Amino acid sequence: MSFKDNVVIVTGASSGIGAAAALKFAEEGANVVIVARNKEKLTAVAEKCAENGTKPLVIVADLATDTCIKEIIDTTLTQFGKLNVLVNNAGICGFVDIVSDNIMKKFDEIIATNLRAAAYLTNLSMPHLIKSRGNVVNISGVAAHAVLFPGNLAYCTSKAALDHFTRGVALDVASHGVRLNSICPGPVKSDYMDTLIPDKTKHKDFWDTLSKRTALGKLIEPKEVADLILYLASDKARSITGSSFVIDGGMLLKG
Numbered sequence: 365m366s367f368k369d370n371v372v373i374v375t376g377a378s379s380g381i382g383a384a385a386a387l388k389f390a391e392e393g394a395n396v397v398i399v400a401r402n403k404e405k406l407t408a409v410a411e412k413c414a415e416n417g418t419k420p421l422v423i424v425a426d427l428a429t430d431t432c433i434k435e436i437i438d439t440t441l442t443q444f445g446k447l448n449v450l451v452n453n454a455g456i457c458g459f460v461d462i463v464s465d466n467i468m469k470k471f472d473e474i475i476a477t478n479l480r481a482a483a484y485l486t487n488l489s490m491p492h493l494i495k496s497r498g499n500v501v502n503i504s505g506v507a508a509h510a511v512l513f514p515g516n517l518a519y520c521t522s523k524a525a526l527d528h529f530t531r532g533v534a535l536d537v538a539s540h541g542v543r544l545n546s547i548c549p550g551p552v553k554s555d556y557m558d559t560l561i562p563d564k565t566k567h568k569d570f571w572d573t574l575s576k577r578t579a580l581g582k583l584i585e586p587k588e589v590a591d592l593i594l595y596l597a598s599d600k601a602r603s604i605t606g607s608s609f610v611i612d613g614g615m616l617l618k619g
């Protein structure tokens with residue numbers, strides 16, 4: 365699955381699924397643009413990519429701001445002159461109750477990163493993806509299909525909307541040969557837990573609870589999701605668009 369000479373943007377590439385995908389694209393010869401807020405973590409990912417493949421272009425950016433999003437596309441096009449694949453992976457989780465005072469602040473934060481950033485990046489990328497007959501892979505979540513925890517409404521809403529956005533745009537641009545698909549992971553062992561539960565002593569218990577909620581009784585590794593991202597971004601998936609792929613160890617199956 366060579367991506368030689370392809371230009372690929374991966375958002376949220378400083379850890380977890382995004383870092384694993386960036387590494388695999390770099391191994392396959394792509395010019396990878398890696399985006400996130402944490403410069404140190406991004407630099408470490410860039411070094412690992414360079415050791416195993418191509419050296420990525422690092423862009424430190426907060427996807428919750430429009431100016432940063434425009435800068436990502438402008439810098440990519442200035443540097444490489446084209447775009448083949450956009451992976452909208454960056455995301456945050458957070459629990460908030462509908463009756464809590466700060467609900468709208470949390471709701472806006474989650475929607476801005478998980479949904480609006482993906483929509484705006486897709487919008488700005490589209491003329492370039494039409495030229496390259498490229499594609500978009502959106503990282504959604506099983507939360508798009510089921511509400512698995514109380515207080516998870518903002519996150520679930522963002523992921524369900526991202527899946528529907530994927531289908532809507534897929535229909536709009538199919539005549540240009542551009543494809544869009546989404547991936548819905550279940551529990552993936554990543555840095556996600558650090559933002560979700562600041563108290564690290566509680567992490568092990570929560571990961572254990574999550575793995576027990578899957579039919580296979582296991583957590584998913586970031587590189588397993590990365591494999592699916594590369595497949596969907598490749599020509600092997602040339603007839604797949606507007607689809608949503610669950611990789612959850614059977615979490616939805618178990619209920």
Ligand SMILES: NC(=O)c1ccc[n+]([C@@H]2O[C@H](COP(=O)([O-])OP(=O)(O)OC[C@H]3O[C@@H](n4cnc5c(N)ncnc54)[C@H](OP(=O)(O)O)[C@@H]3O)[C@@H](O)[C@H]2O)c1
Nearest residue numbers: 376378380381400401402427454455505551552554555556
């Ligand atoms: N882990 C799971 O169990 C799971 C399950 C279902 C779906 N997902 C989805 O998978 C995606 C990747 O998550 P992960 O598990 O790999 O978690 P992760 O290790 O925490 O990665 C999240 C990435 O998003 C970036 N990010 C967050 N807010 C950002 C912002 N405002 N601007 C720029 N970058 C931002 C983070 O980078 P910085 O902090 O450096 O900015 C980080 O690189 C997310 O969309 C998540 O919703 C994860």
